[in-house]
Amino acid sequence: MVHDSVIEFKNVSKIYQTNNGECAALTKVDLAVRPKDFLSVAGPSGSGKSTLLKLLLGEERPTDGQIFFNGQDIALFSTSEMPHLRRRIGTIFQDFKLLSNKTVYENIAFAMEMVGKPTKEIEQDVPQVLELVGLSDKTEYFPHQLSGGEKQRASIARALIHRPEVILADEPTGNLDLLNTWDVVRLLLKINELGTTIILATHDREIINNLNRRVITINRGKVIRDEENGRYVL
Amino acid sequence: MSIFYLTFGRILKSGWNNFLRNRWLALATISVMVLAIFFMTGLIFVNLIGKTLLVNLQNKVDISVYLKQDVSEQDVSIIRSDLTFLNEVKDVNYISADEALASFKAKHQDNAVLMESLQELGNPLLPVLNVEAQEASQYEAIVNFLGQDKYQKIVDKINYQQTKPLIDRLSSFTNKVSRGGLIISIILALVAGLVTFNTIRLAMYNFRHEVSVMRLVGASNWYIRGPFLVEGIIYGVIAAVSTTTLLFISLYFLSPKINSLVPGSDLLGWFKVNFFSLLFFQTGAGILLGGVGSLVAIRKYLKV
Structure with missing residues (x-):
């Protein structure tokens, strides 16, 4: 086991059972992510990027192979233990996935409340994170009262609040305009500078070419390229 | 905690x-x-x-126990208290032959033919005990109770047979x-x-x-x-x-x-x-x- 990896995929395959037979989303993926990496996962829609992140979050189970998180095989987490894994990972989704019944403040506080953090700590941390993402003046808004960019910033704040070791971002800019896209990317870079490993799945050529960080390219379920300072080539 | x-x-x-x-x-x-x-x-x-x-x-249903014409006051009170003593019996009401006649006359006072024939006959009516049970299903037991030998010389007839279908239906x-x-x-x-x-x-x-x-x-x-x-x-x-x-x-x-x-x-x-x-x-x-x-x-x- 390689100890300097936060995340390690060993020969991972995922095959979905569909009505038309089997559909291989990932085939024999090997991948190691070092701490404080900013890893972009590039590839066209349907190439398997989302499946990769879903496997990491335990939303899907691999058909074959092993996935390690800090040396722990995540296949060993049962459904009821899965929350413990997920609390160490922050997730940002393309469709934001904010709780529509809760205000911005409550959405972010939720991630701390669910692990039993004291109220005092929550009252201290949430405003700080909201300031970091620039939503200090929208704390009492409900998600439907926010713009797309604001929603994504709120969801980034939620992913950050419990200081996870890794942040997974699945097409976080997919629903945003150009200006908001760069806001989000800059925010992710800032978070990475503060020491958090980031895995960003995107099909946005511009983002990847501008980041100038490690890039793996997936096509039809296979990793076809893995380069430091990579570019979007397909 | x-x-x-x-x-x-x-x-x-x-x-x-x-x-x-x-x-x-x-x-x-x-x-x-x-x-x-x-x-x-x-x-x-x-x-x-x-x-x-x-x-x-159920309260509207009862059975009438007709007693012999010549029954003594003492026999009436014995059978009455025996009945009252039964668990199944809710109420016992005694109407003597005279009372029965009086109420019959009151009911039919406009019917001249009936009145005339009554005068010729004297009192054809029997003294009667109206027995009301707690539940409709208990009449059978009460009738059996009255069928004992010691009541044979007191009881003339019981109209249970006529009331029985009604009682059964109700039960x-x-x-x-x-x-x-x-x-x-x-x-x-x-x-x-x-x-x-x-x-x-x-x-x-x-x-x-x-x-x-x-x-x-x-x-x-x-x-x-x-x-x-x-x-x-x-x-x-x-x-x-x-x-x-x-x-x-x-x-x-x-x-x-x-x-x-x-x-x-x-x-x-x-x-x-x-x-x-x-x-x-x-x-x-x-x-x-x-x-x-x-x-x-x-x-x-x-x-x-």
Whole structure:
């Protein structure tokens, strides 16, 4: 086991059972992510990027192979233990996935409340994170009262609040305009500078070419390229 | 331990907030629950009316024991006290031959032919004991009791044979009504429960995304379920209190009318006497419907 990896995929395959037979989303993926990496996962829609992140979050189970998180095989987490894994990972989704019944403040506080953090700590941390993402003046808004960019910033704040070791971002800019896209990317870079490993799945050529960080390219379920300072080539 | 109370408090608060923020959904669910609980308790009252009605009918049935013409006052009082002593007997009423004649004359005083023939005959009527049983099914036993040898010289005849079909019909009617009522009650309660459960399931369907989001950001199952359970219980309590209020209002206006149709059925009185057990039953039904309903409904969205 390689100890300097936060995340390690060993020969991972995922095959979905569909009505038309089997559909291989990932085939024999090997991948190691070092701490404080900013890893972009590039590839066209349907190439398997989302499946990769879903496997990491335990939303899907691999058909074959092993996935390690800090040396722990995540296949060993049962459904009821899965929350413990997920609390160490922050997730940002393309469709934001904010709780529509809760205000911005409550959405972010939720991630701390669910692990039993004291109220005092929550009252201290949430405003700080909201300031970091620039939503200090929208704390009492409900998600439907926010713009797309604001929603994504709120969801980034939620992913950050419990200081996870890794942040997974699945097409976080997919629903945003150009200006908001760069806001989000800059925010992710800032978070990475503060020491958090980031895995960003995107099909946005511009983002990847501008980041100038490690890039793996997936096509039809296979990793076809893995380069430091990579570019979007397909 | 303190973390337990902290989490418990947060679940309560979150459930209460959800309730306040989903007012329209809450209103829809609660109204269905009110209907269900109202229906269930309504059946208690229908049952109550039915029972009173049957008691009233049964009170109208009795058997007449005709005594010999020459029976002595002493024999009458013996047989009368023997009958009163029986558990099955509710009431015994003695009408002597003279009294019977007097009431017959009073009834037919306009009928000249009858009056004339009576004058010629003297008193053809027999002294009679009217016996009323506690329940219609007990007349058979009373008639058997009077069949003993020691009563042979006192009793002339018993009109049970004529009344028997009526009594039998009434007994079987009573049984059928109570059995049928029970079955109908159970079916209706099941239907009401299912409708409520489905309403809650639809409400929960609205929240399936929220539930999966909570799972994905790492909330434990009980932390997700808790607020929904609290919300369901709030629904139940509100539904129970509203139903009780609704019931009181309807009984306040309907009870006198029903009482004049079916004397002795004081529904409002019954409601007042049983107020707390009724409220307890309704709250229990409400919490069961709301709480268990939401727990079962949310289950399948927790598998992410």
